[in-house]
Amino acid sequence: SQELEQSPQSLIVQEGKNLTINCTSSKTLYGLYWYKQKYGEGLIFLMMLQKGGEEKSHEKITAKLDEKKQQSSLHITASQPSHAGIYLCGADITGTASKLTFGTGTRLQVTL
Amino acid sequence: DADVTQTPRNRITKTGKRIMLECSQTKGHDRMYWYRQDPGLGLRLIYYSFDVKDINKGEISDGYSVSRQAQAKFSLSLESAIPNQTALYFCATSDLGKARSGANVLTFGAGSRLTVL
Numbered sequence: 061s062q063e064l065e066q067s068p069q070s071l072i073v074q075e076g077k078n079l080t081i082n083c084t085s086s087k088t089l090y091g092l093y094w095y096k097q098k099y100g101e102g103l104i105f106l107m108m109l110q111k112g113g114e115e116k117s118h119e120k121i122t123a124k125l126d127e128k129k130q131q132s133s134l135h136i137t138a139s140q141p142s143h144a145g146i147y148l149c150g151a152d153i154t155g156t157a158s159k160l161t162f163g164t165g166t167r168l169q170v171t172l
Numbered sequence: 173d174a175d176v177t178q179t180p181r182n183r184i185t186k187t188g189k190r191i192m193l194e195c196s197q198t199k200g201h202d203r204m205y206w207y208r209q210d211p212g213l214g215l216r217l218i219y220y221s222f223d224v225k226d227i228n229k230g231e232i233s234d235g236y237s238v239s240r241q242a243q244a245k246f247s248l249s250l251e252s253a254i255p256n257q258t259a260l261y262f263c264a265t266s267d268l269g270k271a272r273s274g275a276n277v278l279t280f281g282a283g284s285r286l287t288v289l
């Protein structure tokens with residue numbers, strides 16, 4: 061079974077709409093990393109969260125880590141075609157910062 | 173030039189052939205990783221290395237081997253490729269110094285797409 065579950069698996073939204081992607085773990089998330097991947101390309105780092113309740117924003121993307129540090133959400137406000145791609149959460153679930161475990165990814169399409 | 177360079181970018185091979193995927197980095201990072209990506213399965217860790225003398229198995233190391241030839245180079249080998257090793261392979265690096273503070277941000281290469289017929 062997957063240690064990090066992402067939902068939804070895919071999402072189609074109209075340009076200008078808001079959306080949320082979730083990343084859930086059965087284990088404590090010692091560090092939670094959000095990445096974006098354009099189809100068939102490498103992963104680009106977006107944001108990292110470590111503290112329970114932490115929230116970070118960059119342009120129209122906001123990421124939160126819940127108080128219990130077992131779930132994170134990524135919220136995009138007023139989506140644009142440039143937001144299209146695959147969003148992956150990666151996490152340190154060992155507490156050693158030695159490696160990251162990744163979720164299955166969420167494929168986002170933004171329609172005009 | 174990219175910080176993390178993977179070669180080849182695309183490769184088609186036949187079952188039983190030996191394949192090597194190469195990764196080089198200019199970031200001066202200590203740590204290097206190999207992941208594979210399959211549809212619906214996300215990224216899964218194959219091997220990782222903290223320095224030239226430190227190689228560790230990831231969750232799916234069977235059928236793969238690695239070599240850390242230098243701090244900047246980390247290659248992945250498939251000794252006898254099989255069709256279910258068809259996937260997109262990623263090399264990544266991270267900075268040990270920053271990881272000690274708990275921030276293990278990975279920098280990824282563009283990926284190597286391998287097809288085994």
